[in-house]
Amino acid sequence: MATQPNPPSPDRDGPTVTHRPSTTTLAAARARRFAAAFLEGPVFVALVAVVETLVATALLGVPLSPAPAVVGLVAFAVYATDHVADAEADAASTPERAAAARRHADLFTAAAALAYGLAVAVALFGGPLALAITLLPGVCWVCYASDWLPTVGDALPGVAERVPRLKDVLLVNSLVVAVAWATALTLLPLAFAAPAIEGPPNVAGLDPAVAPVAAVVFAYFLLRSFVDVEVPNVRDVRADREAGVATLPTALGVRRTRRTLYLVDGVVVALIAAAGAADLLAPVHVAALLVGVTVSLATTGLVGRVRERRLLGIAPECSYLVAAAALLLLG
Amino acid sequence: MFPIAPLRAVVTVAVIVGVAAAIVAWRERPEPGATPLAVLLAGQAWWAVFLVFELQAETLAAKAFWYDVQWVGVVAIPVAWLVFALEYTGRDRLVTRKTVAALCVVPAVTVLLAASGDPYGLLLRDRWIESTAFGDFVGAAPGVWYYVTAGYTYLLGLFGTIPLLQLVRDEARAFKAQSAALIVGTLAPWTTNALHLVGVVPDALAGFDPTPLSFAVTGVAYLGALTRFRLLRTSPSAMPRARRYVFDQVHEAAVVIDNHGYVVDYNRDAEAALGLDPDDALGRPAAAVVPAYDRLPETDGDTERLTIEGTDGWRPYDVTVTPLSDSRSRQVGRVVTYHDVGAYLRQQQRLDVLDRVLRHNIRTETNLIHGYASVVGEDPEHAESAAVIQESASRILQLSERTRSIASMFSEEADPLDPTPTGPLLANATERLRDRYPDATIEVGPVPESTYVAASLDVVVEQLLTNAISHNDEPNPTAWVTTAVVDDWVHVAVADDGPGIDAEEWAVIDRGRESPLEHGSGLGLWLVKWGTDLAGGRMEMADRPGGDGAVVTVEVPMLPPPADEEESETGEDDRAGGDDESPESARPDRSDD
Missing domain, CATH: 1.20.1070.10 (Rhodopsin 7-helix transmembrane proteins)
Structure with a gap:
């Protein structure tokens, strides 16, 4: 068998047979590293973002549009740039992703820049509102993770204390991410559905009847995104403490974080149920979203109880894939 | 859409x-x-x-x-x-x-x-x-x-x-x-x-x-x-700042003058040494602010030695005027550089005076001592004392000769880096030692043909042979000179059957400096070191394999032959042979020997 030890070859340099991994083992290890880098990398996040936007499009009842592609491109651009910028800090928590980001930093940056450029170009078809929504995650990232805010703070006269990145501030970090994505996921399909180009970005062109549903969808993605951000923070708690990033796990501890996230998911369940009861969401949609939240609750239950750190980074994103699959099956 | x-x-x-x-x-x-x-x-x-x-x-x-x-x-x-x-x-x-x-x-x-x-x-x-x-x-x-x-x-x-x-x-x-x-x-x-x-x-x-x-x-x-x-x-x-930095930090006063004779730039040394005023000099006619402007070399590229009054009084400068051209080779101005040669001139003067003292005064005095000791030695009662006086006088004379060799080595008159054929150089040095020490045996091994080394190696070899013979207690001392070429480097090894070189003497040379407590006993090894350094080489000392004595190996880079030697193939083999007549130019400034 290929995995059995080879006979000794004393006339050759290099490790002995007991140390030399077989070709199969090397291939398997390489495949595992690739899978880990993919699942933790920006392409997987972008694919999940596309699925989320498709779910939002279905919930809002608007026609299919370029919105999922735009959100996917923006998600890829933002997270690829973020992974490159934080590669050093991420080395402990997500080593494969950090290694890939370091090794291909220039490629990541160029690909992210082109992806964002393409997203902006496509967003023009949705009018000024679509353009503004497309730019929002990028602007948030600049304030959230880059050194732009501290640099501006240093340059301003009279600012004695160093202005922190939003990423370093408790709750603000998670809320900024959640608001940015919830806005993009909810409003972009609506903007593409009714482009209004007769003035500055506004929601006047949107159908007023869709506003309550949009509010529910926005709240759903806001709360779910908040949970999605905080669950991986449990995995990163040590690295975050060393980097001075304040998150729920670093501030409250793992157990209280888990309870807080249960509470947030509970609010999401109540929201979905209330929307269903008010006929804002179809029963199929309610069922699919509840399946997704169930996965989220299960993931939250694993917080601090499993040693597989990678699971906490991927599982929250998978809840959307499960919800989308449920939507397809039930719809 | x-x-x-x-x-x-x-x-x-x-x-x-x-x-x-x-x-x-x-x-x-x-x-x-x-x-x-x-x-x-x-x-x-x-x-x-x-x-x-x-x-x-x-x-x-x-x-x-x-x-x-x-x-x-x-x-x-x-x-x-x-x-x-x-x-x-x-x-x-x-x-x-x-x-x-x-x-x-x-x-x-x-x-x-x-x-x-x-x-x-x-x-x-x-x-x-x-x-x-x-x-x-x-x-x-x-x-x-x-x-x-x-x-x-x-x-x-x-x-x-x-x-x-x-x-x-x-x-x-x-x-x-x-x-x-x-x-x-x-x-x-x-x-x-x-x-x-x-x-x-x-x-x-x-x-x-x-x-x-x-x-x-x-x-x-x-x-x-x-x-x-x-x-x-x-x-x-970074380039403009780097160029400005180098321009400002160079240890020469530099003034840039445009084609119309106006000062357009100068460096910090010019400001400090020549007393140029930043608020006054720039944009003014060079004749009004540049010292000795009317005495600058007329031909671009020439250097003139001028004594100029600056912030530290009158000082000698080597003044060079270098034309500045644009990318189309049109002259756009000139750079006038003032190189302060005061310290150099004082050192040169000290060396000249020292050379005169060694060449004339000490030799005259030792000759007198030697002569009068001979007279005194005619009396059998004082013969032994007279011999000691004569030996001492000879050592003083020898010391002065070595000191003069050092002065000659660093003089401007001879270029210690002149490419010189190795064979004639060794033959010349060996011949002088054979004349000086007829009881000694000097064996010279085969010398690689058509190799050229710096002229300063002549003094080095002569000094090594002098040390090998003069510090040897044997009545008939023997020295061996072997030569080899390794990777474009010429290795010259001088071995002897004497008592060897004292480790302390070598340590001082190796360290590169002397102190009142740690110093050598003479100038010989310093002469070897400086000559080797001038030739761009290095030296090593070891015990002679299979017998008493030491081996000092000097490694110097092989030089290309001079242009006139390259053109003329005739006689090159003879010169490289090592034992035939060699040109006097192989030795720097040895006319008084």
Whole structure:
């Protein structure tokens, strides 16, 4: 068998047979590293973002549009740039992703820049509102993770204390991410559905009847995104403490974080149920979203109880894939 | 939606590459030029994006709104371009908050006029919907301020291009490529816009400003420069400061004079040594401020020794005038350098006096001592004492000879680096030792043919043989000279059967300095070290294998033969043989021996 030890070859340099991994083992290890880098990398996040936007499009009842592609491109651009910028800090928590980001930093940056450029170009078809929504995650990232805010703070006269990145501030970090994505996921399909180009970005062109549903969808993605951000923070708690990033796990501890996230998911369940009861969401949609939240609750239950750190980074994103699959099956 | 596919395609490309290049440039902060380049590219993308909305809008009011929004990008571009060019080419001293604020005045007024609805028609006197082959755009009758903005834009563009044009001619290929890409990317929209303004455009483009379309070319060029030519990563911004630093830090006063005889620059040494006043000297006639201007060498490139009064009084300077030429070999000025040779001259004078004392005074005195000791020694009662006096006098004479050898080695008259054939050099040195020590045996092994070494090796070999024989207690001392060539280095080993070299003596030489407590007993080994150093070589000492004594191996680089020797093949073999007649020029300044 290929995995059995080879006979000794004393006339050759290099490790002995007991140390030399077989070709199969090397291939398997390489495949595992690739899978880990993919699942933790920006392409997987972008694919999940596309699925989320498709779910939002279905919930809002608007026609299919370029919105999922735009959100996917923006998600890829933002997270690829973020992974490159934080590669050093991420080395402990997500080593494969950090290694890939370091090794291909220039490629990541160029690909992210082109992806964002393409997203902006496509967003023009949705009018000024679509353009503004497309730019929002990028602007948030600049304030959230880059050194732009501290640099501006240093340059301003009279600012004695160093202005922190939003990423370093408790709750603000998670809320900024959640608001940015919830806005993009909810409003972009609506903007593409009714482009209004007769003035500055506004929601006047949107159908007023869709506003309550949009509010529910926005709240759903806001709360779910908040949970999605905080669950991986449990995995990163040590690295975050060393980097001075304040998150729920670093501030409250793992157990209280888990309870807080249960509470947030509970609010999401109540929201979905209330929307269903008010006929804002179809029963199929309610069922699919509840399946997704169930996965989220299960993931939250694993917080601090499993040693597989990678699971906490991927599982929250998978809840959307499960919800989308449920939507397809039930719809 | 866009009605015309080609326009949609071009503007889409312009937006994609513009945004992408802006992000890449922004990621390069805080490299010099990164932020303004990102602003420039963002400005272009802004212009293109809102041109799309202008096209898509249906009413004149909506089209006019998006037209006015475009002004933000339009006016940001020239300011960002100039600031980028200044930072990128190392002229960042000019980029201050005040200068940037001043540069932004015209753009700010333009944006304010557009935002306020331009009530007095300063920016645009009239607007209407212009139907073109590409769609309906805003047609406008330019107002006074429109021409101010347009002129201002082109002026800043020109100022920013000048330093980049200089880089196109730079020797570094990376900077040539970067600046060429930047200029191509910048000329494309300017040319397009200029053609639009003067109305020289195809009929299909009549009434439409195609400038944003050319941003596709700009974006591709800039993105290529950023990713392919490492723009902002391999940056020339340090070069002007580095050159200024070297100019200021060089230990020579330097004054730059233009073709009309006016002082245009000078370095810190000139300010300190020649007493030039920063507020007074620059821009003034050189004759009025440059010391000894009327006595400068008349021929460019010549050096004249002048005594000049400076801040430290009268000092001697070697003054050199070097012409400065532009890239077309046209003389644009001269650099006058003042090299302070006061310390050098004093050292040279000390050596000259010492040489005279050693050559004349000590030799005369020792000859007297020797002579009178001979007279005294004729009396058998004092013969032994007289012999001791004579030996002591001889040692004093020998010491003075060695000291003179050192002085000769460092004198200007002989070049210790003159290529000299190894064979004759060794033969010459050996012959002198055989004459001086007839009881000694000196065996010289085969010498590699056609090898040349520095002339200073002559003194080195002579001194090594002198040490080998004079410090040998044997009645018939023996020394061996062997030569080999290893990797273009000539190895000359001098071995003896004497008591060897004291480890302390060698340690002093190895350490390179003496102190009152740790010092050698003479000058011989120092002479060997300095001669070897002058020849660019090194030396090692070891015990002689298989017997008493020491081996000192000197390794010096093999030199190319002199030009006249290369041309003449005749006699080269004879010289390389080592035992035949050798030219006197092989020995530096030994005429008194």
